[in-house]
Amino acid sequence: MTDAHSIPPQPVPDPDTAPFWAAAAAGHLALCRCQDCKLWMQPPLDRCRVCAGPTAFEDVTGYGTLYSFIVQHRATVPGYLDDLPYTVGLVELDEQSGLRLPGRLVGIDHGEVACGMRVRAELVDLPGGEFRVPVFRPVDPP
Ligand SMILES: [Zn+2]
Known part of the structure; x- marks a missing residue:
């Protein structure tokens, strides 16, 4: 049985983190990766911080x-x-x-x-x- 004192803070997904939570719910640990230069990024970004390429979530x-x-x-x-x-x-x-x-x-x-x-x-x-x-x-x- 849980009450207010036994419930930890809950994530609040946003456009950058929603794919992480969706993957986790499906049983996958997935992090953000540049699709051009293949750099992994945590925390996730919409574009690569090195080459500005598009990013997507991939399993680790x-x-x-x-x-x-x-x-x-x-x-x-x-x-x-x-x-x-x-x-x-x-x-x-x-x-x-x-x-x-x-x-x-x-x-x-x-x-x-x-x-x-x-x-x-x-x-x-x-x-x-x-x-x-x-x-x-x-x-x-x-
Ligand atoms: Zn890149």
Whole structure:
């Protein structure tokens, strides 16, 4: 059962981010990519910041390396009280240097988290709405 205190903030899709949320709802992690020079862009843009080419959303593997993280000990947003303390990571995806995506880390104790660890994205239901969001789970190095 959920109440107002257990529902996290909900995404508000706009023309730039709507394709991300639609892909996530369909079970795909997709990010913005230039269709001319193939540069990945996060956050998404309508045109490429390098060559001004058109952009579209393409699937990524979800594999990456933990670039940075914080351990949340106190609730700053509703919805995760039962999970405290939890870890929010910034993951550099394998597709491109500098292509980074934030998400909660799951399947690991916060004391075991370390920069450089290998992770893979999973899509999970966001309580309170119809959105799915990426979280990251540690995986063994290749
Ligand atoms: Zn481009």
